[in-house]
Every structure is written in structure tokens, then in C-alpha cells.
Amino acid sequence: MGIVTSLLVLSFLIFFHELGHFLAARFFGVHVEVFSIGFGKKVFSKIIGKTEYCFSMIPLGGYVQMKGQDDSDPTKISYDEDSYTTKNPWQRVIILFAGPFANFLLAFILYFFIANIGVTKLSPIIGNVSENSPAQKIGLMKKDKVIQINETAVQTWNDLSILIKKSEGPLLLRIQRDRSIKKFRVTPDIKELKNMFGEPTKKRILGISPLGETMVVHYTPLDSLVFAYEETLQATTLILTSLKKLVQGVIPAKDLGGVVSIVQVTAQASEAGIIALFALTALISVNLGVLNLLPIPALDGGHIMFNIYEIITKKRPSEKVLYRLTLAGWVLLLSLMAFTIFNDLYRIAGGY
Template identity: 55%
Template sequence: MSVIIALLVLSVLIFFHELGHFLAARFFGVKVEVFSIGFGKKLFTKKIGDTLWSISTIPLGGYVKMKGQDDSDPTKVSYDSDSYTTKKPWQRIVILLAGPFANFFTAFVLYFAVSQIGTHLSPVFNYAKYMPATIGSFAPDSPAKEAGLDINDTIVQINHIKIKDWENIGEAIQTADHTLSLTVIRDGALMNFDFSPVIQTQKNKFGEDIQRKLIGVGPLVNQEKLHFSLLEGIQFAWNETLYASMLIFQSVEKLITGAIGADKLGGILTIVDVTAQASNIGIVALFLFTALISVNLGVLNLLPIPALDGGHIIFNLYEWIRGKAPNEAAMYYMTVTGWGILISLMLLGLYNDINRLFG
């Protein structure tokens, strides 16, 4: 049952992505010939207006086929007034951006829903931002403990930097040069402590070894659910959508530069597996993972690979700036190359999935 839920979640995210393209295309008067969820043999079709809506056998993707636009062969164009080809480059760019935007917006809505349902602190989102700057534990040989800090001390300032949450503590410590000057509240009174952090090698969220300044303290974890007002929920949803986007952009950058090994690349099996596990935990966990996957789809589709939205955006930017479309032969070969890159990445992800899940 959990696998079915995972596939349904993936299909819904793909639907919203393609719906973004569809609505933008129709807004600019482009005829949409096919709106398909899935690939392969069509299980269900219905003609509504000029568009054939379909659900196909393999629910691992989808597409919107616009008149005058064909990803498999960019030389197949139409010069009718309702064709994608005849629209201005900036209009085509808006149509292309609408798909990823729909994914980001879907993630925003899911994060907002989580904020209103209520959630426990979780590494699935930027939880340090929602922890109070109150000390709940000390590491062995903690410089902070040796300096005289105690459990339940609330840190309000580090080196004249105001501290509002636990995330601020790490940021302030890393920017300090040598000695730290901490101001804490203890039993309603302000107290000051001066000491030096230690420098240790740690793994960051991408598994890289980095040098970090540490004072050896842990947060006081509140086991109660986080609840947000309407306005706070909107801020939470914005922060988490932005945080997830930056995280995925950084991950892609590190994969490209080799900072993260290619064996860390996950594929469709990992997505289905993790989503299925989240569905077993509860609705909040499912919403959080679905939001993360939605942002992932949005970011990956913006990559400047010719077969993706990002690659088409580059082509249209070129036409907008130069005043003429790119050479058709060059577009064709770049698109074929883009499909080759995508298929290779999908196969690599599948290979890694099999090793991870069954190896």
C-alpha cells in the first residue's frame, strides 16, 4: 500500500509540474495537443477541447505536448498563430518556467499545511531555526561547560551578535576569530562568559570533511509540536521552500564538481522507497518528504540541459538576446546529447538504487 501511495505522490507532483506548463501555454494562446501523466501504453484518454488528456502505464514521468514543440525533434515546428514556435522568446520562457514554479508552489503549500497541522522538530527541514537558543546538553570536554555555562542557560548574544535561535549560535561561532564573548540569561539574570572554541573535523550535510569551531553544547529539545499562526506559517513555508531549494542546488553543484561521489546519486527507486517509508510514519512526514521531492523536481528541471526546461530556457534567452533562433542542426544535436545525459543519469541512479536497496 505504501508503494502505491509513493507512486501516487510522484504522479501528483508530475501533474502539477505539467499543469504549470499547460496553464501558461493556454494563457498565451498556445494549443496543447496532449497532456499525459506517465509514459508507455495509454490506460485512459479523454479529449477535452483541443487537448487529449491521458494516463499511461508507467507513472514515472509526464509531458505536455504543445503545438510546434517536440522534445524528441526540435526541428519539427509549426508557424500557425496558436503554435509555441510563433510566441515571443520571453513568452516561451514564461511557459517553460511555469512547470518548475508549480513544483516550488506545491512545496510551499505542503510546508504551509505542515505548519498548520503542527510538527515535531525534524532534520527533514531546517529545524535549528525553530529551536530556542537554550543549552540542553554538553559534549565531553566542552569549552562552554569548562567556562561555567550550565544547562538551561539561554544564549542571547555572541560577540555582540544577537542570538534568536539555535541556528544563529553556529553562524556566530563560525564567524568569530578567536575568543568568544557569550551573554546568557540564567534565572532571569544576564551573565557573561569569555572563552575560546575548539576546532574539529566534522562531516557536513553532504558528507564532506570540514573544519568547524565548536563550543560543545547541544540544544534543549522541546518534545511538543511546533505550531504556527497563519502569518508564521507563511513565513515557515517560504523559509523551508527556499532552504530546500538552496540545499538541492548545492547538492547538484557538488555532484558536478566531484565533491560528492556519483555513487550518492539516487534514482526513482530511492524516491519511491523514501516516500513509502514517510507514508508509514504519518501525514506530516509524508508532506515534508513530498515537499522536498517537489522542490527537487523544480530545481532539476531548471538545469541547463537541452532536454530539460532549463535547456530550452537557454535556447530562448539566446534568441531573445541575439534576435534570431539558434541553428536548427545545433539545437537537434544538443537536444540528442541532452537526452543522452539524462538517460545516463537515470541509469546511474537506478544502478545506485539497486546497490543501496538490495546490495
């Protein structure tokens, strides 16, 4: 059941991405010849209006084939009024950007739903107090609940962590212990720890860890919009940072995962509940949006790059150069896909 859910999630994400291209193309009067979920041989198709809608054999992507645009052969150009080719470069940029934008929009919608369902977060209740830590020295104890830091209310453990991280100088804590409220003044230690990428970083710490109790946070409609925006922005930043660390060599190539990893993780999330599934789907959707905007020929970002070149220089890129760059882009993408699938299978076999 988990694998079926994973494939449905991937198909839905691809559909939403291609729907963005489709709607933008139709808005500017471009004829869409084919709307496909998947690549390769068509296993099901139906013509509605003048567009062929189909499911193809390999469910690892999808495409919208517009009149006058063909990634497999960029030299196939149509100069008809309803052709992609005849539209202004800025219109083509919007059509191309609409796909990734749809992915960001979908993530925003999913995070909005999560906020309205209720977000499970760690309560700001202290579990362990480290030996010789600032927290121990001022007398903090297990099961103390942090309710305020420097006049700012604390609702979750994440609030507590953020306030400590962004603070400067000593902190004034309000602690609920049993039925009484106590005040403590403490100066955090600054220690060198490792971040999620294994890099050393300096961090302000009190020497406390959460008890593990959870709470469900419900948001108002307005707060849900803020939550959805912040989560989408945070997911985008995380993916961009990860790409940067990958290029720098901080993240080893063996850690790259492909479609097999996506199916595995999505299947696990589906078993964990609807909120976990929505959160992972939103993250994958943002990932698709970011990756498709990379300036690689054959991706939306590569085509956007070519059109920006045309806007700046007032002339189209050479068809020969465009063809060779697009071909190189496909070779790169297919090689990367093959490498990530190998990584996934080798990891499953216990190679890493």
C-alpha cells in the same frame, strides 16, 4: 500502502509541474494537444475540449505536448496562430519556466501548511557537556535551558546553533536552571569539523549537545509565509550546492539515487506522519524544479537556453543543431536514469 503513497506523490508532483506549463501555454493562446502523466503507452485517456488528458504506462515523468513543439522530433513545426512556435521567444520562456515555478510554488504551499500544523523542533535544553569544553569550564550543566544569547531570545535548539555560528567574540548566555535564571559569559572554541559533504570546515562550538526533548512551534499566518519562503530557499540552496559538489567530485557517483530511492524514502515518510510526508514532498518538488532548469537540451532549462539565444541573436537556432542537441540531451537523461536505478538496486542488494 507506502509504495502506493509514493506513486501518488510522484504523480501529483508531475501533475503540478505539467499544470504550470499547461496554464501558461493556454494564457498565451497555445493549443495543448496532450497532457500526460507518465511516458510510453497510454493506459487511460480522455479528450476534454481539444486536449487529450491521459495516464501513461511509465510513471517516471510526464509531458505537455503543445502544438508546434515535439521533443521527440524538434523539426516538427507548426506556424498556426495557436502554435507554440509562433509565440515570441519571451512568451516561450515563460511557458517553459512555468513548470519549474509550479514546483517551487508547491513546495512553498506545503511548507506554509507545515508551519500552520506545527513544526516539531528540538528544545534548547542541554543534554551532554563535553569534557574540557568552554561550556564545562563556565559551569553549564545537563538540563540547563538556554533562553537567550546576546540579548536575542532562543526558542529552539536550531536558534541556539545559528546564533553561535554567526556570533563573534564572547557570548552572554541566559540560562534557566530549575526555577532560577543564571548568566554566563563564554568564548566559543573554534574547531575544524566536517560538514554534511564530508569537507573540513571551521566552526564555533561550546561543547554542548541537545537533551533530545522536542517542542511544537506554531506560527502566525505572516510568520508562516516567512517560514515557507525560507524553507523553500534553503531547500533550493541545498540542492544547488549538492549539484556543485557532485560536479566537483566531493559527492561520489555511487551516492546518486533515482526513482527507487524516492519511492523508498517517500514510503518511510508517509509512515512517519503527515508533516514528514509534506516536508519530503516539498523537498522533492524543489528538486524537480531545480533539475528541470538545468541547461540540458530536452529539459525546460535547455529549451529556455535556446529561446534566450533567439532573443539575443534575433534568429532561431539551426534545426539540425537543435535536433542533435535535443537527442544528445535525451541520451544523457536516459543514461543518468538507468545509472541511478542501477545504483538503487545495487544498494538494496547490499553492494555498497
